[in-house]
Amino acid sequence: MRSSIVLFGLAAVHGANAWGTLGHETVAYIAQNFVASSTASWAQNILGDTSDSYLANVATWADTFRYTTAGKWSAPFHFIDAEDNPPSSCSIDYDRDCGAGGCVVSAITNYTARVQSTKISSSEVATALKFIVHFVGDITQPLHDEAYEVGGNDVDVTFDGTSTNLHHIWDTNMPEELRGGYQLSDAKSWAADLTTMINTGSYKSQKAAWISGLDISNAKKTSLAWAADANAYVCSVVMPNGATTLESGDLYPTYYNNAIPTVELQIAKAGYRLAKWLDAIAAKSAKKRDVDLEDEDEDEVVATNGMSLLPLPRQLSDAQLRRAAIGYGCKH
Ligand SMILES: *[C@@H]1O[C@H](CO)[C@@H](O)[C@H](O)[C@H]1NC(C)=O
DSSP states (O other): OHHHHHHHHHHHHHHHOSSTHHHHHHHHHHHHHHSOHHHHHHHHHHHTOOSTTTTGGGTTHHHHHHTSTTTGGGGGGGOOOOOOBTTTBOOOOHHHHSOTTOOHHHHHHHHHHHTTOSSSOHHHHHHHHHHHHHHHHHTTSGGGGOOTTTTTTTOEEEETTEEEEHHHIIIIIHHHHHHSOOSHHHHHHHHHHHHHHHHTSTTTTTHHHHTTTOOGGGHHHHHHHHHHHHHHHIIIIISTTOSGGGGSSBOTTHHHHHHHHHHHHHHHHHHHHHHHHHHHHHHHHHHHHHHTOOSOOHHHHHHHHOGGGSOOOOOOOHHHHHHHHTTTOOOO
């Protein structure tokens, strides 16, 4: 009896993860491979974890939290519902697309300020870091930057004989098909391969563009650019001929073969960006301690609750009503 409850619990957590467990842990390991050693110490100190999986160990915490009663309020932070018109036009507009309860862009902005704050408790600083590790991953998943059919959750598809939905195959089925599992060790080896591609392989010449304009003091602008970058793949790769054609037939192997390079690219990008993001934050935090700031800076003001980040309240769109109806979660 007890073991079946435990198994059920694991299955529920596994199924619910955005960029599944494998994707998020891979992003975290890639970041660990690229951060400065001073950044690693900074993060290990905040998280109270000096193991060699200190970011990977917290990479899916935000997904576990969103499905608890206490953490339900954070569910909208995992995506931004772009109300664009794929496949003919893809775009992100903060005032149009970020919901009244927040979105992944406001969340990255809020937690980037909070992780640097000296005015909140150390456990709240740790929470901020855990959220950042997760959301910098989520924002690169194209369907986390798309409102169409609740981010593809309502596009029913078959993948390798399994009935599921378009959102879920991007989060989970396609990464797991590629790597064959979702254990921490699978994430570590995928991260090692992508790290090699970033250092010496086909991503070497692209990586500078992934972090161009990266600016922790304008986290909203930076994360909006990341959202727009991922959203563009909705039109070009996720549903280039619209979604209806995806609802018949099996998306394995033809669709998969076409999409998997983008899955890998987005995971690699997220890990590399996360490393540079954390490097910038850790460096600024170290400098702040040295200077002993007296002035209240912009970050501190945002850090109190981040409410100034949110767009003005407005009537809910149809897409927002549908999102609310499924409790801001993912279907699977
Ligand atoms: C900022 O983070 C705090 C702590 O998690 C939260 O209470 C607040 O709602 C967040 N604000 C925004 C705009 O996300």
